[in-house]
Structures are given as structure tokens and as C-alpha cells.
Amino acid sequence: MAAPRALYACDPGRSRGRLFAEPESATRSAFRRDCDRVIHSTAFRRLKHKTQVFVFHEGDHYRTRLTHTLEVAQIARAIARQLGLDEDLTETLALAHDLGHPPFGHAGERALDACLEAHGGFDHNAQTLRVVTSLEHRYPDFDGLNLTWEALEGIVKHNGPLTDAQGEAIGRYAGHGLPFGITDHDRVYSLELSSFASLEAQVAALADDIAYDAHDIDDGLRAGLFTVNDLREMPLTADMIDDIAARYPDLDEVRRGAELVRELISYLIGAVVTEAEKRLGAAGLDSVEAVRRHGAVLIAFPREAEKAEQGIKAFLKLRMYRHERVMRVMGEAESVLFDLFARYQRVPADMPPEWLQAEPESDTDRARRIGNFIAGMTDRFAITEHIRLFDSTPELR
Incomplete structure (x- = not known):
């Protein structure tokens, strides 16, 4: 409701x-x-x-x-x-x-x-x-x-x-x-950069963290970078895994992982709501302008949940983001963008006509225009462009 x-x-x-x-x-x-x-x-x-x-x-x-x-x-x-x-x-x-x-x-x-x-x-x-x-x-x-x-x-x-x-x-x-x-x-168009943003913005920021934590666990399990039992390293997920085992003793690994992700999302959402209600009640704010002037974050994890969330991030950093397989592919991906940027600087005409500048421009303006073009690319378009412009392109696998 x-x-x-x-x-x-x-x-x-x-x-x-x-x-x-x-x-x-x-x-x-x-x-x-x-x-x-x-x-x-x-x-x-x-x-x-x-x-x-x-x-x-x-x-x-x-x-x-x-x-x-x-x-x-x-x-x-x-x-x-x-x-x-x-x-x-x-x-x-x-x-x-x-x-x-x-x-x-x-x-x-x-x-x-x-x-x-x-x-x-x-x-x-x-x-x-x-x-x-x-x-x-x-x-x-x-x-x-x-x-x-x-x-x-x-x-x-x-x-x-x-x-x-x-x-x-x-x-x-x-x-x-x-x-x-x-x-x-x-x-x-001033955005008043010294003040806090609305509560709606603060909620979106915390939701990003929750989604990262839960769904990167899901993807890491699917990729075989770690197992559900590996997640027992952290007290929060260890307790959830034990609870799932007690309720569903014969559950297969895929469903165990999915249930863990659901439990984690529910826990983190509940923790954020509880802490936000506590902080908002204490602050006694009566307008969005009072939120901006408050001088402190109002949408946050409580201390225990924050510690658990930081533990999950540390686990994922070590076991997923810095996994040899992920690091190798991402290193090759970086090389694709380095190559494209250098090529467009040397040969601007290799970019689509709508991205070309007829009038003289500074080196900085040209570099930023190239950056805007590359930033808008999808993965596969960047790979396709690299194949078009270079003799050899990493497979990124």
C-alpha cells in the first residue's frame, strides 16, 4: 500500500x-x-x-x-x-x-x-x-x-x-x-550544487546500490565465479542461506541463489525504509526545500545494514570484478576504445557525417566531440567499428 x-x-x-x-x-x-x-x-x-x-x-x-x-x-x-x-x-x-x-x-x-x-x-x-x-x-x-x-x-x-x-x-x-x-x-541553469538533492534522488542512489549488490551476485553465480556456499563468508548472507536451507532442504543450486537474491533485496529495502523513517521523523521536515537545506543524507542504510552491504561489495570486488576472466575481457575492451579514440583523432572523417565539424575547432572541442560519439556507442557497435577500422580486433571472451 x-x-x-x-x-x-x-x-x-x-x-x-x-x-x-x-x-x-x-x-x-x-x-x-x-x-x-x-x-x-x-x-x-x-x-x-x-x-x-x-x-x-x-x-x-x-x-x-x-x-x-x-x-x-x-x-x-x-x-x-x-x-x-x-x-x-x-x-x-x-x-x-x-x-x-x-x-x-x-x-x-x-x-x-x-x-x-x-x-x-x-x-x-x-x-x-x-x-x-x-x-x-x-x-x-x-x-x-x-x-x-x-x-x-x-x-x-x-x-x-x-x-x-x-x-x-x-x-x-x-x-x-x-x-x-x-x-x-x-x-x-544553476542546479544549486552546494545543496542536497531531493529525497527522490537519494532513493534512486540507494536503489542503485541494492540492485548492484543483489543482481551482481545473481550474475556471478550464473557465471560460475563463485557458489552460494562461498557467500557464507558474510554473516548476513550466511544467515539467509541457513534460513533458506531450513525452509527448502532439497532446493537446487539455481533456486537457492535466486531465493537468496530475493531475500537480500527485501532485507535491504526494508532496512532503508526503516532508517529513512527514523531520520525523517527526527528531522521534522515539512518541505522539499527543507530537505535540500538539511545538510545531511536522509535516505541511507542503518549502520548494521551498511556494514553488511559494504561486505557484499568487498566480496564482489574480489571474487567478480577483479576475477581474472573479467579483468582480461575488460582490459581488451579498454584497448578497443583507446584505438577508436586515437583513430578518430587522426582521421575524423571515419566518424559519421553528423559527427563531423565543418568549422575549425580547438583540440579540446574535437576531443570532447569524439568522446561524446564513443560514449554513445553500444558494445557491439564499438566492436563493429574496430573491425571496420583495424586489421585485428579482440574477441572479448
């Missing part, structure tokens, strides 16, 4: 609006329109052929960026519903959060960041903002999707403020400053 709309929820009827003014819809709220625009975008469709952990041709049943994104959206809506938040905005942010990811998962991000090191680097959150504000070309009156201010804020700040009150970069950006895609946009 859905909770009544909370005072601290974002209200589409009070949205700060869009950069380009549009007539309101007679049938959909502002946030529902945002969500629909994300679903119908070209970038969203491309997620079905972008790597989560395993490259697309390694098997039809592994997660892709698209299936991961849909799972994040389901978890996010479940949490938002129990907390009385706006489900449409929450879903928008969950569906949009990976639009800026390049091919080949985090390996592709590392490769593009290295290629663009002298030109501001590459950041997938900044790239997502660029996709929804300029790179999508679907509407006659503007580039991008013209999402509401609340949607753009959530895309950029779902992990917390990016600057302090004086405008200095903090957190992950403290050492080298904010990505150019975010600073460029903020000068045109």
Missing part, C-alpha cells in the same frame, strides 16, 4: 519548471512527462547493448545496463511508495542514472577518462547530464529532453552536494574540480 504524499516529497505541481518553457500536459504530471521522455530516448534504448559486468555476447541472461536500470527503477519505486515520495520523479532518476555510461561498463569509463585527461576527463554523471540537455535530438524546439529542474538536479546530485557553500568542489571532485559538463550547464 502506498503511503500518502509526504510534505517533504517533490510535488510536480510546484516544479521549478524547464529551461525551455512548454505548455503543461492535460494528462500527465511534469515528472511523468520526464519519465516518459527518458524511456523514449535513443540513449535509453542503447542501454540494452551496453555492458554491466559481462560483455553482451557472453550470454543472454546476464544483466545489461538496461536490465540493471529497470531493476533499479523497480526498487526505487518500492521505496518511494512506502515513504510517500513522488514515484514518477523517482523512476525518472532511476531510469536516467546510467544514460551517460560508455560501452564496456566501468572499463569504458576508465578508457575515455584517460583519453580525455588533457581535456577535462570523462565522468558518466556529467555525460548523463549532457545526454539529456544537448545530445538527444528529438524535439523541434530544443536539444536534449528539456527535463524539469528537479530531474536535472537529481541526475547531478543524487550522491550528495558537489560543492561547498563557496563553490569549491568537494567529495570525489575535490582533487580535480567539477567535470566540465556540469560546470558548463550550471552557468546556464
